[in-house]
Amino acid sequence: MNAFVPVPGCWICALLATVAHDAWHGRDGLTPRDWLSVTASGMVHRMAVAHELP
Numbered sequence: 701m702n703a704f705v706p707v708p709g710c711w712i713c714a715l716l717a718t719v720a721h722d723a724w725h726g727r728d729g730l731t732p733r734d735w736l737s738v739t740a741s742g743m744v745h746r747m748a749v750a751h752e753l754p
Contacts, residue, residue: 702748704712704716704717704720704738704739704742704743705746706742706746707751710746710748710751712745713742713745713746716739716742716745717743718740719734719738720738720739720742723735723738734736
């Protein structure tokens, strides 16, 4: 469903995961396009910005 896996304890990851989940299910007027965008943002955040992963 969602390629983005949040880092435990990170509030930004949790927020991005919630929005991506809601977009996947079409909640709050979100679309699959929103899901892809938020998931990509989450991956960038997790990999490079906050968690220093390769």
